[in-house]
Amino acid sequence: LVSSNELLYRPNFHFSPDTGWMNDPNGMFFYNGYYHLYFQHYPDGTKWGPMHWGHAVSSDLFNWKEQPIALYPDDLGYIFSGSAVVDHENTSGFGVDGKIPIVAIFTSHDPKKEKTGEIDVENQSIAYSLDEGLTWTKYEDNPVLKNPGFRDFRDPKVSWDNERKRWTMVLAAGQEIQFYTSKDLKSWEKLTSFGEGIGNHDGVWECPDFFQLPVIGKSEKKWVLLVSINPGGPNTGSATQYFVGDFDGSDFILDESFKQEMEKEHSFWVDYGRDDYAGVTFSNIENKDGSKLFMGWMSNWLYANEVPTEKWRSAMTIARTLELTKGENTFRLVSNPVPELNEFEVEKLKNSDVPLEGKTLLTTSKAIDFTRARINFKVEDLVDGIYTFELTNSKGDKLRFGYDVTEGNYFVDRNKAGITDFSDRFSDRIAIAPRISTQKDWSGTIVLDKTSIELFFDDGQTVMTEIFFPQAPLDSFYFEAPLDESKLEYIEIHQLKFNLN
Ligand code: FRU
Numbered sequence: 001l002v003s004s005n006e007l008l009y010r011p012n013f014h015f016s017p018d019t020g021w022m023n024d025p026n027g028m029f030f031y032n033g034y035y036h037l038y039f040q041h042y043p044d045g046t047k048w049g050p051m052h053w054g055h056a057v058s059s060d061l062f063n064w065k066e067q068p069i070a071l072y073p074d075d076l077g078y079i080f081s082g083s084a085v086v087d088h089e090n091t092s093g094f095g096v097d098g099k100i101p102i103v104a105i106f107t108s109h110d111p112k113k114e115k116t117g118e119i120d121v122e123n124q125s126i127a128y129s130l131d132e133g134l135t136w137t138k139y140e141d142n143p144v145l146k147n148p149g150f151r152d153f154r155d156p157k158v159s160w161d162n163e164r165k166r167w168t169m170v171l172a173a174g175q176e177i178q179f180y181t182s183k184d185l186k187s188w189e190k191l192t193s194f195g196e197g198i199g200n201h202d203g204v205w206e207c208p209d210f211f212q213l214p215v216i217g218k219s220e221k222k223w224v225l226l227v228s229i230n231p232g233g234p235n236t237g238s239a240t241q242y243f244v245g246d247f248d249g250s251d252f253i254l255d256e257s258f259k260q261e262m263e264k265e266h267s268f269w270v271d272y273g274r275d276d277y278a279g280v281t282f283s284n285i286e287n288k289d290g291s292k293l294f295m296g297w298m299s300n301w302l303y304a305n306e307v308p309t310e311k312w313r314s315a316m317t318i319a320r321t322l323e324l325t326k327g328e329n330t331f332r333l334v335s336n337p338v339p340e341l342n343e344f345e346v347e348k349l350k351n352s353d354v355p356l357e358g359k360t361l362l363t364t365s366k367a368i369d370f371t372r373a374r375i376n377f378k379v380e381d382l383v384d385g386i387y388t389f390e391l392t393n394s395k396g397d398k399l400r401f402g403y404d405v406t407e408g409n410y411f412v413d414r415n416k417a418g419i420t421d422f423s424d425r426f427s428d429r430i431a432i433a434p435r436i437s438t439q440k441d442w443s444g445t446i447v448l449d450k451t452s453i454e455l456f457f458d459d460g461q462t463v464m465t466e467i468f469f470p471q472a473p474l475d476s477f478y479f480e481a482p483l484d485e486s487k488l489e490y491i492e493i494h495q496l497k498f499n500l501n
Contacts, residue, residue: 005310012372013498015064016315024278027084030285051078061319081155082106086284092185094128102129107154120147155207170208200267202232209280213324214290223247235431237302238277240270244331257330272433273464292322303423334460345494354488365475371450372496378443378489385482391474418470
């Protein structure tokens with residue numbers, strides 16, 4: 001029997017574990033037609049606990065099939081966040097009988113040392129799989145990278161440096177990112193540290209990622225460093241900042257134009273909403289356009305342990321592409337839903353030149369199921385005032401989001417969107433994000449599941465992801481513009497054909 005909590009809140013197309021607690025995505029890679037997602041998991045409870053790596057696979061990035069637990073805690077401690085690489089050249093020597101090893105690099109977090117107050121609680125360990133990521137053997141000489149004296153020393157993200165034929169690791173040490181290199185994934189040598197006096201330092205630095213991206217429409221390439229921080233996010237709690245620069249094989253050098261913009265803007269965020277954390281990219285996949293594949297944890301440490309799901313806690317964001325664009329002043333990360341999402345569209349309601357009379361009902365659940373929808377819209381000739389989309393239900397829940405032209409901010413207001421009393425940090429503000437675009441129009445993409453909204457504005461330069469817990473499915477969709485003469489140039493509402501959970 002499916003409980004009503006399950007019916008109301010189990011996402012239709014976002015990955016969530018069948019039971020138990022989940023946080024960060026870990027060790028994501030693509031191999032032999034399958035995307036692999038591992039995740040911070042406590043299978044025996046719905047709050048954070050001794051960490052395991054859960055596992056799920058998918059051939060389309062949306063339909064995920066959970067697998068047996070990949071890594072269990074051991075003598076060295078809990079299995080914290082980390083990455084996985086396909087070791088094609090068998091640099092690690094773990095490959096036998098011509099099998100290609102997949103190597104996971106993760107943090108061993110020792111609760112015993114934590115209790116006794118020793119400093120080296122966190123060390124880096126490895127494990128390998130010879131059956132495409134299903135089962136894993138831990139390396140007998142773990143840990144492979146010992147703690148040099150930081151209480152927080154974790155979340156190794158490893159990638160292959162094809163130019164120098166060696167591995168690069170970034171990991172978080174206190175409030176800096178350290179870079180290491182290795183020929184065999186077993187012995188690691190420090191290259192450099194990055195972060196002092198740069199970016200947001202209101203919390204501990206976690207879950208870095210480091211990769212190169214081509215600049216859209218240019219022959220130039222740049223290196224991007226992602227750094228999650230908790231707390232310190234733009235709308236409180238945990239969030240992910242990014243840096244753009246160059247890498248000379250040993251140092252990461254912040255781009256001059258980016259540095260100048262940081263002096264004005266302070267920090268650049270992968271997502272301004274409160275619910276996209278610890279996101280990193282998949283390894284072993286090369287998109288033709290050089291873009292990267294990204295996924296984040298769709299929650300926030302402010303309230304993740306309290307959200308009102310019963311059997312499990314948390315879901316991941318949808319998979320997104322990451323690209324880099326050069327705007328007027330500097331580079332910006334561009335995230336958008338992966339193109340695979342289009343393949344799930346069945347019907348489309350398209351309205352052009354929608355006349356608006358005050359608050360206008362666009363459509364209802366008679367035509368579209370808003371628990372699995374993708375919406376594209378464009379508003380022309382913006383005027384001062386507030387443009388608001390609103391989704392409501394018969395229980396009086398209201399999810400509002402839009403663009404405040406006067407303030408120059410996008411916003412998401414979930415304060416009355418359903419159950420909020422599980423935490424006083426969940427609905428203590430309206431999330432906002434500065435608008436980057438200077439265009440006269442406003443367009444965007446909205447991705448809706450039962451308990452999440454993902455907003456992609458400014459062609460993906462400004463993203464907002466937020467979760468909410470309505471008391472019944474949202475069933476009516478409204479739009480309101482400041483002037484009656486304003487028009488929605490178009491709105492396309494796509495039904496997505498995911499199986500209903
Ligand atoms: C980020 C994080 C990581 C750590 C993991 C523990 O959310 O705190 O730094 O490895 O979660 O579950």
